[in-house]
Amino acid sequence: MVDIDVAFCVMGCSEIENRIEEALRLIGCPHHLKASQIEVLDFKAIFPVVQWLVNRVRTLQDDDRDHENQQELGLDVMNKIKLLRERIDKEGANIVVQKLIPLLGSLKNLEMQESEFQSNCNVKRSELQADVIELEGRIASDWDGKIPSDSLNHSLVEYLEELHAAKKELAARCRAIIAVKRQLDDVPSQSELIQYERRFSELYVHIQKKHRQTRKNYGTYNALLEIKELMLKETSLLNSISSQFQEAITNADGRKKLIDSMEGIVKTIQQKQEKVQLGFQEEQKVCDALKQRNAAASAEQRRCYTLLKAFQEECAKNEKLRCQSST
Incomplete structure:
Protein backbone atom coordinates (compact mmCIF):
# COMPACT_ATOMS: atom_id res chain seq x y z
CA MET A 1 0.00 0.00 0.00
CA VAL A 2 2.88 2.43 0.74
CA ASP A 3 4.43 1.92 -2.70
CA ILE A 4 1.09 2.39 -4.46
CA ASP A 5 0.31 5.56 -2.49
CA VAL A 6 3.77 6.97 -3.30
CA ALA A 7 3.27 6.15 -7.00
CA PHE A 8 -0.08 7.94 -7.06
CA CYS A 9 1.38 10.90 -5.26
CA VAL A 10 4.20 11.15 -7.82
CA MET A 11 1.80 10.93 -10.83
CA GLY A 12 -0.31 13.94 -11.66
CA CYS A 13 -4.10 13.92 -11.85
CA SER A 14 -4.16 14.07 -15.64
CA GLU A 15 -1.80 11.09 -15.90
CA ILE A 16 -3.94 9.07 -13.48
CA GLU A 17 -7.06 9.85 -15.50
CA ASN A 18 -5.34 8.88 -18.74
CA ARG A 19 -4.16 5.58 -17.22
CA ILE A 20 -7.66 4.83 -15.95
CA GLU A 21 -9.04 5.45 -19.42
CA GLU A 22 -6.37 3.18 -20.96
CA ALA A 23 -7.00 0.43 -18.35
CA LEU A 24 -10.74 0.45 -19.05
CA ARG A 25 -10.07 0.13 -22.74
CA LEU A 26 -7.66 -2.80 -22.18
CA ILE A 27 -10.12 -4.82 -20.07
CA GLY A 28 -12.84 -4.32 -22.72
CA CYS A 29 -15.19 -1.94 -20.95
CA PRO A 30 -18.17 -1.29 -23.28
CA HIS A 31 -18.68 2.23 -21.88
CA HIS A 32 -16.28 4.88 -23.20
CA LEU A 33 -14.97 7.07 -20.39
CA LYS A 34 -12.76 10.08 -21.10
CA ALA A 35 -10.18 11.62 -18.81
CA SER A 36 -12.05 14.92 -18.84
CA GLN A 37 -15.20 13.17 -17.56
CA ILE A 38 -13.19 11.66 -14.71
CA GLU A 39 -11.71 15.03 -13.89
CA VAL A 40 -15.09 16.79 -13.63
CA LEU A 41 -16.64 13.67 -11.95
CA ASP A 42 -19.37 13.25 -14.56
CA PHE A 43 -21.85 10.94 -12.76
CA LYS A 44 -23.75 9.90 -15.90
CA ALA A 45 -20.53 8.75 -17.55
CA ILE A 46 -18.81 7.27 -14.47
CA PHE A 47 -21.78 5.31 -13.00
CA PRO A 48 -22.20 2.81 -15.91
CA VAL A 49 -18.45 2.12 -15.81
CA VAL A 50 -18.53 1.49 -12.04
CA GLN A 51 -21.62 -0.71 -12.42
CA TRP A 52 -19.95 -2.73 -15.19
CA LEU A 53 -16.78 -3.14 -13.07
CA VAL A 54 -18.86 -4.43 -10.11
CA ASN A 55 -20.67 -6.92 -12.36
CA ARG A 56 -17.33 -8.02 -13.83
CA VAL A 57 -15.91 -8.65 -10.34
CA ARG A 58 -19.00 -10.65 -9.35
CA THR A 59 -18.75 -12.70 -12.53
CA LEU A 60 -15.09 -13.49 -11.84
CA GLN A 61 -15.94 -14.49 -8.25
CA ASP A 62 -18.75 -16.76 -9.48
CA ASP A 63 -16.37 -18.35 -12.00
CA ASP A 64 -13.86 -19.02 -9.22
CA ARG A 65 -16.59 -20.59 -7.07
CA ASP A 66 -17.77 -22.75 -9.99
CA HIS A 67 -14.20 -23.88 -10.59
CA GLU A 68 -13.77 -24.79 -6.92
CA ASN A 69 -17.14 -26.61 -6.92
CA GLN A 70 -16.12 -28.55 -10.02
CA GLN A 71 -12.83 -29.54 -8.37
CA GLU A 72 -14.69 -30.68 -5.23
CA LEU A 73 -17.21 -32.57 -7.36
CA GLY A 74 -14.40 -34.25 -9.28
CA LEU A 75 -12.68 -35.30 -6.03
CA ASP A 76 -16.01 -36.61 -4.70
CA VAL A 77 -16.59 -38.61 -7.89
CA MET A 78 -13.07 -40.07 -7.74
CA ASN A 79 -13.55 -41.08 -4.10
CA LYS A 80 -16.88 -42.74 -4.95
CA ILE A 81 -15.32 -44.59 -7.87
CA LYS A 82 -12.49 -45.76 -5.58
CA LEU A 83 -15.00 -47.00 -2.99
CA LEU A 84 -16.99 -48.78 -5.70
CA ARG A 85 -13.84 -50.51 -6.94
CA GLU A 86 -13.00 -51.64 -3.41
CA ARG A 87 -16.54 -53.00 -2.94
CA ILE A 88 -16.40 -54.76 -6.30
CA ASP A 89 -13.08 -56.37 -5.30
CA LYS A 90 -14.57 -57.48 -1.97
CA GLU A 91 -17.71 -58.94 -3.57
CA GLY A 92 -15.65 -61.07 -5.97
CA ALA A 93 -16.86 -59.35 -9.16
CA ASN A 94 -13.19 -58.72 -10.07
CA ILE A 95 -12.86 -62.41 -11.00
CA VAL A 96 -15.61 -62.06 -13.60
CA VAL A 97 -13.99 -58.88 -14.92
CA GLN A 98 -10.60 -60.63 -15.17
CA LYS A 99 -12.25 -63.42 -17.15
CA LEU A 100 -14.02 -60.90 -19.36
CA ILE A 101 -10.93 -58.77 -20.20
CA PRO A 102 -9.03 -61.50 -22.16
CA LEU A 103 -12.23 -62.43 -23.98
CA LEU A 104 -12.72 -58.80 -25.03
CA GLY A 105 -9.09 -58.66 -26.15
CA SER A 106 -9.59 -61.85 -28.17
CA LEU A 107 -12.74 -60.40 -29.73
CA LYS A 108 -10.92 -57.21 -30.72
CA ASN A 109 -8.04 -59.22 -32.22
CA LEU A 110 -10.47 -61.41 -34.15
CA VAL A 187 -20.71 -64.31 -18.98
CA PRO A 188 -23.46 -62.84 -16.73
CA SER A 189 -23.66 -59.11 -16.31
CA GLN A 190 -23.58 -57.29 -12.99
CA SER A 191 -27.38 -57.02 -12.75
CA GLU A 192 -27.74 -60.73 -13.57
CA LEU A 193 -25.21 -61.64 -10.86
CA ILE A 194 -27.17 -59.58 -8.33
CA GLN A 195 -30.40 -61.28 -9.44
CA TYR A 196 -28.79 -64.74 -9.18
CA GLU A 197 -27.54 -63.92 -5.70
CA ARG A 198 -31.01 -62.81 -4.65
CA ARG A 199 -32.62 -65.96 -6.05
CA PHE A 200 -30.05 -68.19 -4.32
CA SER A 201 -30.73 -66.37 -1.04
CA GLU A 202 -34.48 -66.92 -1.44
CA LEU A 203 -33.89 -70.59 -2.29
CA TYR A 204 -31.64 -71.00 0.77
CA VAL A 205 -34.32 -69.46 3.01
CA HIS A 206 -36.96 -71.78 1.50
CA ILE A 207 -34.75 -74.85 2.03
CA GLN A 208 -34.05 -73.84 5.63
CA LYS A 209 -37.77 -73.42 6.24
CA LYS A 210 -38.51 -76.87 4.81
CA HIS A 211 -35.66 -78.36 6.83
CA ARG A 212 -37.01 -76.89 10.07
CA GLN A 213 -40.51 -78.12 9.24
CA THR A 214 -39.19 -81.63 8.51
CA ARG A 215 -37.24 -81.72 11.79
CA LYS A 216 -40.34 -80.54 13.61
CA ASN A 217 -42.42 -83.30 12.00
CA TYR A 218 -39.82 -85.93 12.95
CA GLY A 219 -39.77 -84.61 16.51
CA THR A 220 -43.55 -84.74 16.70
CA TYR A 221 -43.54 -88.28 15.33
CA ASN A 222 -40.93 -89.44 17.85
CA ALA A 223 -42.82 -87.78 20.72
CA LEU A 224 -46.10 -89.42 19.66
CA LEU A 225 -44.34 -92.78 19.30
CA GLU A 226 -42.91 -92.44 22.80
CA ILE A 227 -46.36 -91.47 24.16
CA LYS A 228 -47.81 -94.52 22.46
CA GLU A 229 -45.20 -96.79 24.07
CA LEU A 230 -45.85 -95.24 27.48
CA MET A 231 -49.60 -95.68 27.09
CA LEU A 232 -49.12 -99.33 26.09
CA LYS A 233 -46.91 -99.88 29.12
CA GLU A 234 -49.46 -98.13 31.32
CA THR A 235 -52.27 -100.27 29.93
CA SER A 236 -50.22 -103.44 30.44
CA LEU A 237 -49.38 -102.34 33.98
CA LEU A 238 -53.00 -101.60 34.84
CA ASN A 239 -54.09 -104.95 33.42
CA SER A 240 -51.38 -106.67 35.47
CA ILE A 241 -52.41 -104.81 38.65
CA SER A 242 -56.07 -105.57 38.00
CA SER A 243 -55.37 -109.29 37.54
CA GLN A 244 -53.21 -109.52 40.70
CA PHE A 245 -55.21 -107.20 42.94
CA GLN A 246 -57.72 -109.75 44.26
CA GLU A 247 -54.96 -112.29 45.00
CA ALA A 248 -52.81 -109.60 46.70
CA ILE A 249 -55.63 -108.56 49.06
CA THR A 250 -56.28 -112.08 50.33
CA ASN A 251 -52.60 -113.02 50.74
CA ALA A 252 -49.92 -111.23 52.81
CA ASP A 253 -47.11 -112.34 50.47
CA GLY A 254 -49.12 -111.14 47.52
CA ARG A 255 -49.61 -107.73 49.15
CA LYS A 256 -45.87 -107.44 49.80
CA LYS A 257 -45.09 -108.51 46.27
CA LEU A 258 -47.60 -105.97 44.93
CA ILE A 259 -46.12 -103.19 47.07
CA ASP A 260 -42.59 -104.03 45.92
CA SER A 261 -43.77 -104.08 42.34
CA MET A 262 -45.48 -100.70 42.74
CA GLU A 263 -42.33 -99.19 44.34
CA GLY A 264 -40.24 -100.48 41.44
CA ILE A 265 -42.70 -98.97 39.00
CA VAL A 266 -42.57 -95.62 40.84
CA LYS A 267 -38.74 -95.63 40.73
CA THR A 268 -38.80 -96.44 37.04
CA ILE A 269 -41.26 -93.60 36.44
CA GLN A 270 -39.11 -91.19 38.44
CA GLN A 271 -36.01 -92.17 36.47
CA LYS A 272 -37.96 -91.71 33.26
CA GLN A 273 -39.15 -88.31 34.46
CA GLU A 274 -35.61 -87.22 35.35
CA LYS A 275 -34.39 -88.34 31.94
CA VAL A 276 -37.17 -86.42 30.24
CA GLN A 277 -36.40 -83.36 32.39
CA LEU A 278 -32.72 -83.50 31.41
CA GLY A 279 -33.67 -83.79 27.75
CA PHE A 280 -36.00 -80.83 28.14
CA GLN A 281 -33.25 -78.72 29.70
CA GLU A 282 -30.85 -79.62 26.89
CA GLU A 283 -33.48 -78.76 24.30
CA GLN A 284 -34.10 -75.47 26.11
CA LYS A 285 -30.37 -74.64 25.94
CA VAL A 286 -30.30 -75.50 22.24
CA CYS A 287 -33.40 -73.35 21.72
CA ASP A 288 -31.79 -70.38 23.49
CA ALA A 289 -28.63 -70.76 21.44
CA LEU A 290 -30.68 -70.93 18.24
CA LYS A 291 -32.58 -67.80 19.26
CA GLN A 292 -29.29 -65.95 19.74
CA ARG A 293 -28.01 -67.19 16.38
CA ASN A 294 -31.29 -66.19 14.75
CA ALA A 295 -31.05 -62.68 16.19
CA ALA A 296 -27.44 -62.35 15.00
CA ALA A 297 -28.36 -63.71 11.57
CA SER A 298 -31.29 -61.29 11.31
CA ALA A 299 -29.00 -58.37 12.17
CA GLU A 300 -26.46 -59.58 9.61
CA GLN A 301 -29.22 -59.97 7.02
CA ARG A 302 -30.43 -56.42 7.62
CA ARG A 303 -26.85 -55.18 7.29
CA CYS A 304 -26.38 -57.11 4.06
CA TYR A 305 -29.61 -55.72 2.64
CA THR A 306 -28.48 -52.20 3.57
CA LEU A 307 -25.09 -52.74 1.92
CA LEU A 308 -26.73 -54.28 -1.15
CA LYS A 309 -29.08 -51.32 -1.50
CA ALA A 310 -26.20 -48.86 -1.10
CA PHE A 311 -24.15 -50.83 -3.64
CA GLN A 312 -27.01 -50.78 -6.16
CA GLU A 313 -27.44 -47.03 -5.67
CA GLU A 314 -23.71 -46.46 -6.14
CA CYS A 315 -23.78 -48.65 -9.26
CA ALA A 316 -26.63 -46.57 -10.66
CA LYS A 317 -24.74 -43.36 -9.87
CA ASN A 318 -21.59 -44.79 -11.46
CA GLU A 319 -23.54 -45.77 -14.58
CA LYS A 320 -25.10 -42.31 -14.75
CA LEU A 321 -21.70 -40.63 -14.37
CA ARG A 322 -20.25 -42.95 -17.01
CA CYS A 323 -23.03 -42.01 -19.44
CA GLN A 324 -22.49 -38.33 -18.71
CA SER A 325 -18.72 -38.64 -19.19
CA SER A 326 -19.19 -40.56 -22.45
CA THR A 327 -21.58 -37.92 -23.80
Whole structure:
Protein backbone atom coordinates (compact mmCIF):
# COMPACT_ATOMS: atom_id res chain seq x y z
CA MET A 1 0.00 0.00 0.00
CA VAL A 2 2.88 2.43 0.74
CA ASP A 3 4.43 1.92 -2.70
CA ILE A 4 1.09 2.39 -4.46
CA ASP A 5 0.31 5.56 -2.49
CA VAL A 6 3.77 6.97 -3.30
CA ALA A 7 3.27 6.15 -7.00
CA PHE A 8 -0.08 7.94 -7.06
CA CYS A 9 1.38 10.90 -5.26
CA VAL A 10 4.20 11.15 -7.82
CA MET A 11 1.80 10.93 -10.83
CA GLY A 12 -0.31 13.94 -11.66
CA CYS A 13 -4.10 13.92 -11.85
CA SER A 14 -4.16 14.07 -15.64
CA GLU A 15 -1.80 11.09 -15.90
CA ILE A 16 -3.94 9.07 -13.48
CA GLU A 17 -7.06 9.85 -15.50
CA ASN A 18 -5.34 8.88 -18.74
CA ARG A 19 -4.16 5.58 -17.22
CA ILE A 20 -7.66 4.83 -15.95
CA GLU A 21 -9.04 5.45 -19.42
CA GLU A 22 -6.37 3.18 -20.96
CA ALA A 23 -7.00 0.43 -18.35
CA LEU A 24 -10.74 0.45 -19.05
CA ARG A 25 -10.07 0.13 -22.74
CA LEU A 26 -7.66 -2.80 -22.18
CA ILE A 27 -10.12 -4.82 -20.07
CA GLY A 28 -12.84 -4.32 -22.72
CA CYS A 29 -15.19 -1.94 -20.95
CA PRO A 30 -18.17 -1.29 -23.28
CA HIS A 31 -18.68 2.23 -21.88
CA HIS A 32 -16.28 4.88 -23.20
CA LEU A 33 -14.97 7.07 -20.39
CA LYS A 34 -12.76 10.08 -21.10
CA ALA A 35 -10.18 11.62 -18.81
CA SER A 36 -12.05 14.92 -18.84
CA GLN A 37 -15.20 13.17 -17.56
CA ILE A 38 -13.19 11.66 -14.71
CA GLU A 39 -11.71 15.03 -13.89
CA VAL A 40 -15.09 16.79 -13.63
CA LEU A 41 -16.64 13.67 -11.95
CA ASP A 42 -19.37 13.25 -14.56
CA PHE A 43 -21.85 10.94 -12.76
CA LYS A 44 -23.75 9.90 -15.90
CA ALA A 45 -20.53 8.75 -17.55
CA ILE A 46 -18.81 7.27 -14.47
CA PHE A 47 -21.78 5.31 -13.00
CA PRO A 48 -22.20 2.81 -15.91
CA VAL A 49 -18.45 2.12 -15.81
CA VAL A 50 -18.53 1.49 -12.04
CA GLN A 51 -21.62 -0.71 -12.42
CA TRP A 52 -19.95 -2.73 -15.19
CA LEU A 53 -16.78 -3.14 -13.07
CA VAL A 54 -18.86 -4.43 -10.11
CA ASN A 55 -20.67 -6.92 -12.36
CA ARG A 56 -17.33 -8.02 -13.83
CA VAL A 57 -15.91 -8.65 -10.34
CA ARG A 58 -19.00 -10.65 -9.35
CA THR A 59 -18.75 -12.70 -12.53
CA LEU A 60 -15.09 -13.49 -11.84
CA GLN A 61 -15.94 -14.49 -8.25
CA ASP A 62 -18.75 -16.76 -9.48
CA ASP A 63 -16.37 -18.35 -12.00
CA ASP A 64 -13.86 -19.02 -9.22
CA ARG A 65 -16.59 -20.59 -7.07
CA ASP A 66 -17.77 -22.75 -9.99
CA HIS A 67 -14.20 -23.88 -10.59
CA GLU A 68 -13.77 -24.79 -6.92
CA ASN A 69 -17.14 -26.61 -6.92
CA GLN A 70 -16.12 -28.55 -10.02
CA GLN A 71 -12.83 -29.54 -8.37
CA GLU A 72 -14.69 -30.68 -5.23
CA LEU A 73 -17.21 -32.57 -7.36
CA GLY A 74 -14.40 -34.25 -9.28
CA LEU A 75 -12.68 -35.30 -6.03
CA ASP A 76 -16.01 -36.61 -4.70
CA VAL A 77 -16.59 -38.61 -7.89
CA MET A 78 -13.07 -40.07 -7.74
CA ASN A 79 -13.55 -41.08 -4.10
CA LYS A 80 -16.88 -42.74 -4.95
CA ILE A 81 -15.32 -44.59 -7.87
CA LYS A 82 -12.49 -45.76 -5.58
CA LEU A 83 -15.00 -47.00 -2.99
CA LEU A 84 -16.99 -48.78 -5.70
CA ARG A 85 -13.84 -50.51 -6.94
CA GLU A 86 -13.00 -51.64 -3.41
CA ARG A 87 -16.54 -53.00 -2.94
CA ILE A 88 -16.40 -54.76 -6.30
CA ASP A 89 -13.08 -56.37 -5.30
CA LYS A 90 -14.57 -57.48 -1.97
CA GLU A 91 -17.71 -58.94 -3.57
CA GLY A 92 -15.65 -61.07 -5.97
CA ALA A 93 -16.86 -59.35 -9.16
CA ASN A 94 -13.19 -58.72 -10.07
CA ILE A 95 -12.86 -62.41 -11.00
CA VAL A 96 -15.61 -62.06 -13.60
CA VAL A 97 -13.99 -58.88 -14.92
CA GLN A 98 -10.60 -60.63 -15.17
CA LYS A 99 -12.25 -63.42 -17.15
CA LEU A 100 -14.02 -60.90 -19.36
CA ILE A 101 -10.93 -58.77 -20.20
CA PRO A 102 -9.03 -61.50 -22.16
CA LEU A 103 -12.23 -62.43 -23.98
CA LEU A 104 -12.72 -58.80 -25.03
CA GLY A 105 -9.09 -58.66 -26.15
CA SER A 106 -9.59 -61.85 -28.17
CA LEU A 107 -12.74 -60.40 -29.73
CA LYS A 108 -10.92 -57.21 -30.72
CA ASN A 109 -8.04 -59.22 -32.22
CA LEU A 110 -10.47 -61.41 -34.15
CA GLU A 111 -12.35 -58.35 -35.41
CA MET A 112 -9.06 -56.79 -36.53
CA GLN A 113 -8.07 -60.04 -38.24
CA GLU A 114 -11.49 -60.21 -39.88
CA SER A 115 -11.18 -56.65 -41.19
CA GLU A 116 -7.66 -57.39 -42.50
CA PHE A 117 -8.87 -60.61 -44.08
CA GLN A 118 -11.81 -58.84 -45.72
CA SER A 119 -9.49 -56.14 -47.05
CA ASN A 120 -7.19 -58.86 -48.44
CA CYS A 121 -10.19 -60.60 -50.00
CA ASN A 122 -11.26 -57.32 -51.57
CA VAL A 123 -7.76 -56.82 -53.00
CA LYS A 124 -7.72 -60.37 -54.37
CA ARG A 125 -11.18 -59.92 -55.82
CA SER A 126 -10.06 -56.73 -57.55
CA GLU A 127 -7.05 -58.57 -58.94
CA LEU A 128 -9.21 -61.45 -60.10
CA GLN A 129 -11.68 -59.06 -61.73
CA ALA A 130 -8.79 -57.33 -63.52
CA ASP A 131 -7.52 -60.72 -64.70
CA VAL A 132 -11.00 -61.66 -65.90
CA ILE A 133 -11.32 -58.39 -67.79
CA GLU A 134 -7.90 -58.95 -69.32
CA LEU A 135 -8.84 -62.50 -70.33
CA GLU A 136 -12.11 -61.31 -71.82
CA GLY A 137 -10.13 -58.75 -73.82
CA ARG A 138 -7.77 -61.44 -75.04
CA ILE A 139 -10.66 -63.72 -75.98
CA ALA A 140 -12.37 -60.86 -77.79
CA SER A 141 -9.23 -60.01 -79.76
CA ASP A 142 -8.90 -63.80 -80.46
CA TRP A 143 -5.10 -63.50 -80.50
CA ASP A 144 -4.98 -63.83 -84.28
CA GLY A 145 -7.65 -66.55 -84.24
CA LYS A 146 -5.93 -68.77 -81.66
CA ILE A 147 -7.56 -69.01 -78.21
CA PRO A 148 -5.22 -70.30 -75.51
CA SER A 149 -7.80 -72.61 -73.98
CA ASP A 150 -5.28 -74.59 -71.88
CA SER A 151 -3.88 -71.45 -70.29
CA LEU A 152 -7.39 -70.14 -69.57
CA ASN A 153 -8.50 -73.42 -68.02
CA HIS A 154 -5.38 -73.60 -65.88
CA SER A 155 -5.80 -70.01 -64.66
CA LEU A 156 -9.50 -70.58 -63.99
CA VAL A 157 -8.77 -73.69 -61.91
CA GLU A 158 -6.14 -71.83 -59.88
CA TYR A 159 -8.46 -68.90 -59.25
CA LEU A 160 -11.28 -71.22 -58.22
CA GLU A 161 -8.99 -73.03 -55.77
CA GLU A 162 -7.84 -69.73 -54.28
CA LEU A 163 -11.46 -68.59 -53.96
CA HIS A 164 -12.46 -71.85 -52.29
CA ALA A 165 -9.55 -71.60 -49.82
CA ALA A 166 -10.44 -67.98 -49.05
CA LYS A 167 -14.05 -68.98 -48.38
CA LYS A 168 -12.91 -71.73 -46.02
CA GLU A 169 -10.62 -69.35 -44.14
CA LEU A 170 -13.40 -66.76 -43.90
CA ALA A 171 -15.84 -69.38 -42.58
CA ALA A 172 -13.30 -70.50 -39.95
CA ARG A 173 -12.72 -66.89 -38.84
CA CYS A 174 -16.49 -66.29 -38.64
CA ARG A 175 -16.96 -69.42 -36.52
CA ALA A 176 -14.19 -68.29 -34.15
CA ILE A 177 -15.77 -64.84 -33.82
CA ILE A 178 -19.21 -66.36 -33.17
CA ALA A 179 -17.69 -68.66 -30.51
CA VAL A 180 -16.04 -65.71 -28.75
CA LYS A 181 -19.29 -63.69 -28.89
CA ARG A 182 -21.14 -66.67 -27.47
CA GLN A 183 -18.65 -66.88 -24.60
CA LEU A 184 -19.14 -63.17 -23.92
CA ASP A 185 -22.91 -63.66 -23.92
CA ASP A 186 -22.52 -66.56 -21.47
CA VAL A 187 -20.71 -64.31 -18.98
CA PRO A 188 -23.46 -62.84 -16.73
CA SER A 189 -23.66 -59.11 -16.31
CA GLN A 190 -23.58 -57.29 -12.99
CA SER A 191 -27.38 -57.02 -12.75
CA GLU A 192 -27.74 -60.73 -13.57
CA LEU A 193 -25.21 -61.64 -10.86
CA ILE A 194 -27.17 -59.58 -8.33
CA GLN A 195 -30.40 -61.28 -9.44
CA TYR A 196 -28.79 -64.74 -9.18
CA GLU A 197 -27.54 -63.92 -5.70
CA ARG A 198 -31.01 -62.81 -4.65
CA ARG A 199 -32.62 -65.96 -6.05
CA PHE A 200 -30.05 -68.19 -4.32
CA SER A 201 -30.73 -66.37 -1.04
CA GLU A 202 -34.48 -66.92 -1.44
CA LEU A 203 -33.89 -70.59 -2.29
CA TYR A 204 -31.64 -71.00 0.77
CA VAL A 205 -34.32 -69.46 3.01
CA HIS A 206 -36.96 -71.78 1.50
CA ILE A 207 -34.75 -74.85 2.03
CA GLN A 208 -34.05 -73.84 5.63
CA LYS A 209 -37.77 -73.42 6.24
CA LYS A 210 -38.51 -76.87 4.81
CA HIS A 211 -35.66 -78.36 6.83
CA ARG A 212 -37.01 -76.89 10.07
CA GLN A 213 -40.51 -78.12 9.24
CA THR A 214 -39.19 -81.63 8.51
CA ARG A 215 -37.24 -81.72 11.79
CA LYS A 216 -40.34 -80.54 13.61
CA ASN A 217 -42.42 -83.30 12.00
CA TYR A 218 -39.82 -85.93 12.95
CA GLY A 219 -39.77 -84.61 16.51
CA THR A 220 -43.55 -84.74 16.70
CA TYR A 221 -43.54 -88.28 15.33
CA ASN A 222 -40.93 -89.44 17.85
CA ALA A 223 -42.82 -87.78 20.72
CA LEU A 224 -46.10 -89.42 19.66
CA LEU A 225 -44.34 -92.78 19.30
CA GLU A 226 -42.91 -92.44 22.80
CA ILE A 227 -46.36 -91.47 24.16
CA LYS A 228 -47.81 -94.52 22.46
CA GLU A 229 -45.20 -96.79 24.07
CA LEU A 230 -45.85 -95.24 27.48
CA MET A 231 -49.60 -95.68 27.09
CA LEU A 232 -49.12 -99.33 26.09
CA LYS A 233 -46.91 -99.88 29.12
CA GLU A 234 -49.46 -98.13 31.32
CA THR A 235 -52.27 -100.27 29.93
CA SER A 236 -50.22 -103.44 30.44
CA LEU A 237 -49.38 -102.34 33.98
CA LEU A 238 -53.00 -101.60 34.84
CA ASN A 239 -54.09 -104.95 33.42
CA SER A 240 -51.38 -106.67 35.47
CA ILE A 241 -52.41 -104.81 38.65
CA SER A 242 -56.07 -105.57 38.00
CA SER A 243 -55.37 -109.29 37.54
CA GLN A 244 -53.21 -109.52 40.70
CA PHE A 245 -55.21 -107.20 42.94
CA GLN A 246 -57.72 -109.75 44.26
CA GLU A 247 -54.96 -112.29 45.00
CA ALA A 248 -52.81 -109.60 46.70
CA ILE A 249 -55.63 -108.56 49.06
CA THR A 250 -56.28 -112.08 50.33
CA ASN A 251 -52.60 -113.02 50.74
CA ALA A 252 -49.92 -111.23 52.81
CA ASP A 253 -47.11 -112.34 50.47
CA GLY A 254 -49.12 -111.14 47.52
CA ARG A 255 -49.61 -107.73 49.15
CA LYS A 256 -45.87 -107.44 49.80
CA LYS A 257 -45.09 -108.51 46.27
CA LEU A 258 -47.60 -105.97 44.93
CA ILE A 259 -46.12 -103.19 47.07
CA ASP A 260 -42.59 -104.03 45.92
CA SER A 261 -43.77 -104.08 42.34
CA MET A 262 -45.48 -100.70 42.74
CA GLU A 263 -42.33 -99.19 44.34
CA GLY A 264 -40.24 -100.48 41.44
CA ILE A 265 -42.70 -98.97 39.00
CA VAL A 266 -42.57 -95.62 40.84
CA LYS A 267 -38.74 -95.63 40.73
CA THR A 268 -38.80 -96.44 37.04
CA ILE A 269 -41.26 -93.60 36.44
CA GLN A 270 -39.11 -91.19 38.44
CA GLN A 271 -36.01 -92.17 36.47
CA LYS A 272 -37.96 -91.71 33.26
CA GLN A 273 -39.15 -88.31 34.46
CA GLU A 274 -35.61 -87.22 35.35
CA LYS A 275 -34.39 -88.34 31.94
CA VAL A 276 -37.17 -86.42 30.24
CA GLN A 277 -36.40 -83.36 32.39
CA LEU A 278 -32.72 -83.50 31.41
CA GLY A 279 -33.67 -83.79 27.75
CA PHE A 280 -36.00 -80.83 28.14
CA GLN A 281 -33.25 -78.72 29.70
CA GLU A 282 -30.85 -79.62 26.89
CA GLU A 283 -33.48 -78.76 24.30
CA GLN A 284 -34.10 -75.47 26.11
CA LYS A 285 -30.37 -74.64 25.94
CA VAL A 286 -30.30 -75.50 22.24
CA CYS A 287 -33.40 -73.35 21.72
CA ASP A 288 -31.79 -70.38 23.49
CA ALA A 289 -28.63 -70.76 21.44
CA LEU A 290 -30.68 -70.93 18.24
CA LYS A 291 -32.58 -67.80 19.26
CA GLN A 292 -29.29 -65.95 19.74
CA ARG A 293 -28.01 -67.19 16.38
CA ASN A 294 -31.29 -66.19 14.75
CA ALA A 295 -31.05 -62.68 16.19
CA ALA A 296 -27.44 -62.35 15.00
CA ALA A 297 -28.36 -63.71 11.57
CA SER A 298 -31.29 -61.29 11.31
CA ALA A 299 -29.00 -58.37 12.17
CA GLU A 300 -26.46 -59.58 9.61
CA GLN A 301 -29.22 -59.97 7.02
CA ARG A 302 -30.43 -56.42 7.62
CA ARG A 303 -26.85 -55.18 7.29
CA CYS A 304 -26.38 -57.11 4.06
CA TYR A 305 -29.61 -55.72 2.64
CA THR A 306 -28.48 -52.20 3.57
CA LEU A 307 -25.09 -52.74 1.92
CA LEU A 308 -26.73 -54.28 -1.15
CA LYS A 309 -29.08 -51.32 -1.50
CA ALA A 310 -26.20 -48.86 -1.10
CA PHE A 311 -24.15 -50.83 -3.64
CA GLN A 312 -27.01 -50.78 -6.16
CA GLU A 313 -27.44 -47.03 -5.67
CA GLU A 314 -23.71 -46.46 -6.14
CA CYS A 315 -23.78 -48.65 -9.26
CA ALA A 316 -26.63 -46.57 -10.66
CA LYS A 317 -24.74 -43.36 -9.87
CA ASN A 318 -21.59 -44.79 -11.46
CA GLU A 319 -23.54 -45.77 -14.58
CA LYS A 320 -25.10 -42.31 -14.75
CA LEU A 321 -21.70 -40.63 -14.37
CA ARG A 322 -20.25 -42.95 -17.01
CA CYS A 323 -23.03 -42.01 -19.44
CA GLN A 324 -22.49 -38.33 -18.71
CA SER A 325 -18.72 -38.64 -19.19
CA SER A 326 -19.19 -40.56 -22.45
CA THR A 327 -21.58 -37.92 -23.80
